[in-house]
Amino acid sequence: MLLNYNNKKSELEILQGTKKAVLCPISEKPSPNKLIQGDNLEILKTLLKDYTLKGKVDIVYIDPPFATNGNFKISEHRANTISKCNGDEIAYSDTLVGAGFLEFLRERLIFLRELMSDRASIYLHIDYKIGHYVKIIMDEIFGKKNFRNDITRIKCNPKNFQRKAYGNIKDLILFYSKSDNLTWNDPKISFTKEDIEKLFKKVDKNGRKYTTIPLHAPGETVNGKTGQEWRNIKPPKGRHWRSEPALLEKLDREGLIEWSATGVPRKKIYADEKKEGKKIQDIWEFKDPQYPLYPTEKNLNLLKTIIQASSNKGDLVLDCFCGSGTTLIAAQELERNWIGIDKSEHAIKVTKKRLTQIPINIFTGNVEYNFLIQEDPSRKNKISLKHQTLPQTADV
Structure with a gap:
């Protein structure tokens, strides 16, 4: 299934027709980490175009604009999605829609x-109003068979x-892989007391709590x-x-099989x-920070969960809408290398x-990274901070 709309380009047009950025190093360090x-x-x-990076990114997380048709503001004392004051500055614009x-x-x-890389995964954070369209786009680009969650x-x-x-x-977060050979560390979380009471309702003669599962599959x-x-x-x-x-x-001799009154065997799990x-599971509770430094700042533990699940130490993490840098901080603390990109001067500052x-x-x-700024031909060594726009088309 493909989503068709006005001014949709071919992949070849996009890959060949997009201009390259000229990047000016502001601070250089002996580190693979980059903030751009x-x-x-x-x-x-x-x-x-960098042969050391093509096919080398091991995990991508992006939290792009959500097509809200609004501006997200920031001030010295406030960075909030909902509340704002007239004197606040625009942190970033989310005015592209449809x-x-x-x-x-x-x-x-x-x-x-x-x-x-072939073992890489991508996690795209989006909201419920546009997410169903975005999934069709991701099916097209990454393949339906590589949709994970x-x-x-x-x-x-x-x-x-x-x-x-x-x-x-x-x-919602759409999780895809590049191939079937993805890095997957099968993350687990500890059972709570409530979990144990709910899931392990039986008690043996020694007072050990257990449940039973079928012996067949x-x-x-x-x-x-x-x-x-x-x-x-x-x-x-x-x-x-x-x-x-x-x-x-053998399991039966060891007392690890329980027989029902009707003679049905089940395995004991303690x-x-x-x-x-x-x-x-696929429902996560990671609430946004109560006092964010940047609009739509995400929970650090959310990013740590994602990075730990789909990468290993020394792997390369990329976030091209890095905002307040939560992805980069999670990667740094988990001993991954990282690249963060954002257009907003406020985002880079935070x-x-x-x-x-x-x-x-x-x-x-210490945290070491290379800081680079895209050169703007009209303003030497400075970039334009205006929000990028595309030709206006009808809503999908």
């Missing part, structure tokens, strides 16, 4: 795909706005041992034993043996301030 101020589309084109916004995003996603993120406390709709407390085994009888019992139709009969016999915790506040790591030392 400028137009992220042209900067991505420049990065793609097809113009989708093409704006699609262009950048195409360059990001080319920069990603639509993650619901609980972003705030319940609202009581007076409008004819349910309160909105969530946005979906799918028939035609010739293998897991399709054979055990204790004169065959697996249910359309299923097979999870283990070979010899192992089932709460105190599940030390790795439980698998993270990011640099936050990077200086990261506690010194005794193993890695």
